Amino acid sequence: MRADARAAAGSDAVAQVCRTAALVAAAVDSAVEPAHWNRFDTFVESRTRTVHTLDSVTGTQTITGEETGAHTRLIAPNGAPLSIAVTGPTHHLVDMSLNQLRQIDGSGHHADGSPSPHSAVRRRQPGREPGADLLGVYLTELGRAVDRVRDVVSRVITFSELHRAVACEHSGDSAGDRQVRRRLHLELRTARGGVGEDGVVLAAGDELADPSVIGPFLDRALRRARMAEVRAAAPEGKLSVVFAEATAGVVMHELVGHLLEADIIASGGTALSDRLGHRVCPLPVTVVDDPTLAERWGSFVVDDEGRPALPTPLIEDGQVCGILSDRTRGSLAGAAYVGHNARRATHEHLPLPRMSNLVMSAGTDRLEDVISDLDSAIYCDGLTRGQVDPAAGRFTLSMTSGRIIRSGHLAESLGPAILTGDVLDVLGAIRAVGDDVDDMQTVCGKAGQQVLVEMSAPSVLISAIDVVRA
Amino acid sequence: MSTSPGRGGAVPAPRPVAGACQGIEDAAAVASQARAGELIEIHGRFTATTQITATGSEASRAQTAGLRCMAAVRSFANGGAGFAYTTDVSSAGLQWAVAAARATRSSAQPPPPPGAKHVDDARWEDSSPALAQFEEAWTAPGPDSEVVLRRSRTSVLHVRSDGVHVGYTEGSTSAVVRRGPRAETAWSRDLRPSDLIELVERTAATDREQPWSLLRHPVVFLGGAGAAITAVIVRALVESPAPVAVDIAARLPSQFRILDDGADPDGPAGGPVDAEGWPTAQLVLAEGGELVIDPTAWGPPSKVSGPRGRAWRPDLARPPVRTPSNVALVADLTATEGEAEVRFEDIGRGLACDSLTFGALSFDAETAAFAVPCSGRLIRRGELTTRRVRGVLQGTVADLVAGILEVHPRSTFVPLVCGVRAVDVLVAHGVAMRSG
Numbered sequence: 001m002r003a004d005a006r007a008a009a010g011s012d013a014v015a016q017v018c019r020t021a022a023l024v025a026a027a028v029d030s031a032v033e034p035a036h037w038n039r040f041d042t043f044v045e046s047r048t049r050t051v052h053t054l055d056s057v058t059g060t061q062t063i064t065g066e067e068t069g070a071h072t073r074l075i076a077p078n079g080a081p082l083s084i085a086v087t088g089p090t091h092h093l094v095d096m097s098l099n100q101l102r103q104i105d106g107s108g109h110h111a112d113g114s115p116s117p118h119s120a121v122r123r124r125q126p127g128r129e130p131g132a133d134l135l136g137v138y139l140t141e142l143g144r145a146v147d148r149v150r151d152v153v154s155r156v157i158t159f160s161e162l163h164r165a166v167a168c169e170h171s172g173d174s175a176g177d178r179q180v181r182r183r184l185h186l187e188l189r190t191a192r193g194g195v196g197e198d199g200v201v202l203a204a205g206d207e208l209a210d211p212s213v214i215g216p217f218l219d220r221a222l223r224r225a226r227m228a229e230v231r232a233a234a235p236e237g238k239l240s241v242v243f244a245e246a247t248a249g250v251v252m253h254e255l256v257g258h259l260l261e262a263d264i265i266a267s268g269g270t271a272l273s274d275r276l277g278h279r280v281c282p283l284p285v286t287v288v289d290d291p292t293l294a295e296r297w298g299s300f301v302v303d304d305e306g307r308p309a310l311p312t313p314l315i316e317d318g319q320v321c322g323i324l325s326d327r328t329r330g331s332l333a334g335a336a337y338v339g340h341n342a343r344r345a346t347h348e349h350l351p352l353p354r355m356s357n358l359v360m361s362a363g364t365d366r367l368e369d370v371i372s373d374l375d376s377a378i379y380c381d382g383l384t385r386g387q388v389d390p391a392a393g394r395f396t397l398s399m400t401s402g403r404i405i406r407s408g409h410l411a412e413s414l415g416p417a418i419l420t421g422d423v424l425d426v427l428g429a430i431r432a433v434g435d436d437v438d439d440m441q442t443v444c445g446k447a448g449q450q451v452l453v454e455m456s457a458p459s460v461l462i463s464a465i466d467v468v469r470a
Numbered sequence: 471m472s473t474s475p476g477r478g479g480a481v482p483a484p485r486p487v488a489g490a491c492q493g494i495e496d497a498a499a500v501a502s503q504a505r506a507g508e509l510i511e512i513h514g515r516f517t518a519t520t521q522i523t524a525t526g527s528e529a530s531r532a533q534t535a536g537l538r539c540m541a542a543v544r545s546f547a548n549g550g551a552g553f554a555y556t557t558d559v560s561s562a563g564l565q566w567a568v569a570a571a572r573a574t575r576s577s578a579q580p581p582p583p584p585g586a587k588h589v590d591d592a593r594w595e596d597s598s599p600a601l602a603q604f605e606e607a608w609t610a611p612g613p614d615s616e617v618v619l620r621r622s623r624t625s626v627l628h629v630r631s632d633g634v635h636v637g638y639t640e641g642s643t644s645a646v647v648r649r650g651p652r653a654e655t656a657w658s659r660d661l662r663p664s665d666l667i668e669l670v671e672r673t674a675a676t677d678r679e680q681p682w683s684l685l686r687h688p689v690v691f692l693g694g695a696g697a698a699i700t701a702v703i704v705r706a707l708v709e710s711p712a713p714v715a716v717d718i719a720a721r722l723p724s725q726f727r728i729l730d731d732g733a734d735p736d737g738p739a740g741g742p743v744d745a746e747g748w749p750t751a752q753l754v755l756a757e758g759g760e761l762v763i764d765p766t767a768w769g770p771p772s773k774v775s776g777p778r779g780r781a782w783r784p785d786l787a788r789p790p791v792r793t794p795s796n797v798a799l800v801a802d803l804t805a806t807e808g809e810a811e812v813r814f815e816d817i818g819r820g821l822a823c824d825s826l827t828f829g830a831l832s833f834d835a836e837t838a839a840f841a842v843p844c845s846g847r848l849i850r851r852g853e854l855t856t857r858r859v860r861g862v863l864q865g866t867v868a869d870l871v872a873g874i875l876e877v878h879p880r881s882t883f884v885p886l887v888c889g890v891r892a893v894d895v896l897v898a899h900g901v902a903m904r905s906g
Contacts, residue, residue: 049787058773062574065555065567065787067540080531087538089558100535103520193836236904268614268650348536387830387843389651396843396862398832416832418841418862445829468862468904470832470841 013165014176017044020090021167021174024070027094028084031101032074037082040073041170041327043304044093045347047162052135054143054157069347072097085348135159146188146218152225155188166347168306170327175306181297181452183441186221196225201441203295227413228401234417234469235404240374240431241419241465242367242405244381245438249455251462252360253444254386254395255423256287260314261341261353261446262325264390265332271393271423272320276334280427281318283363288313289324289339291356297441297454298356305342305351312339324353345449352447360457363433367459370432372408378467379403379410380419393423416470426462434459496561497541497629500568504631507547509581510568513745514541514559514627515786521620522601542786545571546581551772553789579772584630585748585779589638593735594742596623596641598661604645615649615673617666628747636747642738644885649673652825654694657738657885665882672824679845681905682859688820688849688875689863689897690812695844696893697884698826699870700799704728705887706838706867707755708768708794714838714868719761721872725802727757730794732780736881737796737889739782745790746771748778755797768792798891801877811878812896815852821903822847822854826863828886838867844903865901873900 025042032039050064069087076082082104086096139157146155160183167176185199198221243251258264259272272280290311291300300309305327313336314322322337331338342351371379382401388394397419404411439456497512504510521534541564542555552575556567601619623641628634643661647654647669654669691699707715707728722728732740732750744750754762767776774792781790814822823846832841845860876896883889 058770059578060576061553061789062576063553063555063787063789064570064574065542067555067557067787069538069557080533082532083534083536085534085536085538087536087540087557089539089560089563092560096537100537104533104535267616348538350534385830387827392651396827396830398830400832415837415839416834416841418830418832418843420843420862466905468841468864470834470839470864 011178013046013163014167014178016090017046017165017167018169018174018176020044020068020070020093021169024072024094024097025169027098028072028074028101031098035077037074037076040075040081041168041305042073043071043166043168043344043347043351045069045164045166045344046090047164047346049160049162051158051160052139054139056143056147056154056156067346069093070097071344071347071349073350083350087348142186142218146186149188149222151191152188152222153191155186158185159183160185166304168302168304170306173306175302175308177301179300184217186217188221188225190225190229192229194225194227194229196221196223196228198224199441201295201297224401227403229413231413231415232404234378234399234402234414234467235376236417236467236469238464239467240377240461240463241467242370242374242377242379243383243460243462244379245367245434245436245459246440246455246457247381247383248460249358249360249440249457250383250386250442251397251460252287252457253355253358253453253455254388254397255426256314257289257324257355257358258388258446259390259393259423260320260323261355262323262329262332263352265323266329268391270390273323273332275320275424276323276332277320277336279319280424281315281430282428283430283433284317285315285363285430285433286313286317286361287315288359288361289341289355289357290359291341293357293359296357296439297452298358300343300356303340303342303351304344305340307340307342309356310337310340312337312341324355326351326353329353343451345451349449352449354446354449354451355444355453357454357456360433360455360460362435362437362458365432365434365461367434367436370434370459370461371405371410374405374461375407377405378414379405388423394420395423395426396420418468418470420466420468421464426465429463429465430460431463432461497559497564497627498635500561500564501629501631503565503568504545505547508572508631509546510571510631511544511546511581511746512541512564512567512627512629513543513783513786514539515624516540516559516627517622517624519620519622520601521618523619524617526615540786541567542783542789543567543571544789545575546579547572547575549578549580550575551579551581551789552576555787579770582746582748582771582778584632584634585746586636586743587634589636589742591638591742594638594640594659596621596643596659598643598658599663601643604663604666615647617670618644618646618648619666620644626741628743630747634747636743638742640741645669647673655884657883659735679858679860682848682861682903683905684821684861684903686899686902688817688899689901689903690814690817690820690822690849691826691893691895691897692822692824692846693880693892693894694884695823695826695846696799696880696895697886697890698828698842699895700728700797700893701828701886701888701890702831702833702840702842703799703867703871704730704755704794704797704890705833706835706840707761707763708765709835710765710838710867711836712761712765714836715765716761718838718868718871719756720759721868722756722759723872723874724758726871726874726877727800727802728755729753729798729800730755730763730780730796731798732782732795734796737883737891738885739795739889744779744781745783746778746781748781750779750795751777753777753780755794768794794888796883796889796891798879799877799893799895800879800891812876812894814849814854817849817852817896819851820849821859822849823863840865840867859903861903861905863901863903869900870897871900873897
């Protein structure tokens with residue numbers, strides 16, 4: 001599809017969800033008695049998703065689908081909230097919302113049962129998308145390129161594309177946004193059992209066939225797989241850990257970002273919210289959540305409550321300074337910056353303060369110099385899950401790949417391990433920040449909601465973390 | 471029906487879902503429009519939910535009502551399959567999904583044979599009392615606490631162009647009590663207020679947890695922690711290379727079995743038929759020191775062998791995959807000599823683990839080595855103390871199963887990656903807790 005045609009389709013999609021949000025909002029407003037409920041906002045989402053998978057074991061598969069729904073929040077005079085979430089045909093969202101409302105509020109509504117106004121439903125025509133044949137040819141070629149590597153025994157290539165149009169109506173104001181996410185991912189396994197993977201995000205205008213966009217990622221996946229072929233057991237105890245660029249972003253995401261989300265702070269305070277305005281890092285570390293970055297995995301123009309996106313410094317020169325919040329939770333004493341970060345996994349969920357693109361600024365240290373100064377340590381270049389106990393400040397990170405650092409050099413690969421520690425202790429133990437920055441995209445789960453996030457960070461040396469091998 | 475919000479305003483049970491999603495009655499008609507040589511399958515789920523969340527005090531009681539309609543379509547023809555999903559379950563929406571599934575038909579996959587023609591099974595219905603009857607149980611759970619009560623009712627419809635037309639309704643009620651870092655969950659098709667009271671008691675304030683190490687001592691996994699450790703074992707049996715899975719099964723003492731029962735209505739997964747409309751049945755994963763179902767038997771139905779009736783979808787946006795549904799670690803009746811629970815007096819020193827953070831599990835499929843944060847109470851001189859300790863539990867699944875001495879299943883399931891039966895498990899050796 002040509003770029004201008006894509007843009008037109010995007011504005012059509014936003015206009016349609018805005019119209020639907022206005023229809024649902026008007027219908028609910030007319031159906032409730034203010035003595036019982038007042039509508040807070042109405043959110044409408046329409047998403048289409050297509051995933052192409054080329055699996056050398058199970059074959060080729062394409063799945064495609066569409067999902068539309070509305071979520072209306074109401075508040076009773078005593079402050080008690082009520083949510084109505086419906087998923088179904090666009091032209092039935094009004095009826096479905098009123099139907100659910102009637103169940104909750106037996107006396108408050110005065111809907112007369114007349115047919116609801118239907119929005120015009122526009123949908124793409126079934127059939128292959130323009131360019132789908134080219135995409136299929138390219139993915140097949142890519143699969144052949146991987147298969148030509150002699151020791152690769154299996155591989156899965158996935159190309160996914162998500163189009164999400166959202167609109168939120170609040171106090172008569174309506175705001176909409178459209179987010180497009182395209183990603184190519186490769187996972188391969190070598191004959192000696194090494195598994196490596198890599199992914200690349202494709203911004204608008206990037207084409208799969210551009211070798212400068214996707215070329216290096218096959219090499220990276222191969223390198224990781226071969227490194228993983230022979231792995232030693234991770235050492236245990238309190239150790240220095242160098243987090244590779246991007247991987248350090250996961251650390252900041254778990255240790256800094258989540259502890260400065262307003263809903264978590266409201267549930268009893270966190271180790272970092274108690275330190276607003278205070279220095280927690282000995283180095284001039286800066287961490288900013290920035291949804292306004294163009295074409296990034298966690299970007300948005302307006303958040304899922306319709307408020308404009310803002311870059312929000314969370315740590316500035318080593319000092320805690322900001323929080324991520326939403327309309328209902330507002331600000332916090334001591335917070336110099338308050339982000340508009342209401343995000344929902346889908347329209348069925350209530351918005352929560354969430355991170356978007358978390359960016360840690362580069363330092364001045366060269367990674368090679370940092371490693372050469374270490375006698376015995378761990379170099380961690382793969383983290384999957386993380387968990388943090390906000391109030392106690394205890395965290396757990398699952399290391400999936402890493403290497404031992406011995407006498408200033410990177411040595412053998414390591415098996416999985418759990419890294420644990422105290423948030424404030426670990427932030428206080430940052431001893432070096434690299435001049436190298438890389439980013440990674442992932443899915444962040446919180447309270448049962450999965451949202452797309454990105455982390456961008458340099459390599460970081462932390463002088464003491466508890467390591468327990470799996 | 472409630473007339474006002476707040477305490478005392480009862481949230482009603484979801485209405486019967488049938489008819490709530492207009493247009494789905496056309497599914498059979500849409501499927502019947504299959505072309506010559508084509509099989510169309512439409513799998514729809516229509517879910518109504520109500521939820522009450524009480525945070526800290528009754529003043530912040532929130533209600534949610536949801537209705538979700540969705541259908542997944544597969545088109546089989548010429549040895550290939552295509553897949554599409556939609557929330558537009560009107561006739562026009564389903565026809566779009568059929569056309570989209572045809573357009574994306576690529577994977578080599580023959581149509582599944584027809585399974586059940588008809589299902590008449592009420593065992594998946596929810597018989598829990600109205601949510602309002604749980605109110606007394608959550609009275610003043612504490613300022614740092616949250617209680618979430620959720621009831622859902624789903625109508626499942628599975629129709630095919632060859633005349634298969636299966637439908638059934640399932641329902642459940644769940645409760646989650648969070649207090650500080652601790653969370654306890656109960657899920658049932660017959661949840662009682664007393665279950666919620668038990669959850670509130672289980673999360674009662676306790677001593678601050680101390681970091682602790684226990685290297686060669688017995689560990690008793692209690693309830694939800696027992697379910698989580700069962701899930702670790704099942705993960706190894708499903709994801710590890712076959713030789714590793716075979717070794718794990720061989721080291722499981724012969725008096726214990728691991729089951730997968732999609733036909734058990736007490737479990738949160740499963741149903742009278744699976745996602746391909748095939749009748750479900752109880753399956754044995756490991757028994758008598760043998761691995762009964764090989765790891766290669768899990769995955770896309772077209773690529774794996776083994777018994778049918780175990781294809782499930784995590785959601786309707788994905789095609790069915792053969793995956794465990796309701797798993798349980800069980801013992802022969804003679805294995806525990808009639809004991810109903812683990813006797814702490816037989817354990818000199820050890821850990822009673824009541825919390826295992828499954829979401830932070832670190833697992834190496836190649837070796838089935840694992841590490842997972844845990845917490846619990848110390849056992850000293852045969853008595854359960856009040857001292858709470860925490861650490862990281864570490865070992866290999868093969869060593870873990872070899873150390874199992876006793877298994878006492880409970881009546882409830884815990885929803886994890888699949889449904890897992892809560893169980894008390896005594897492991898004499900094979901796992902270590904490291905301070906972390």
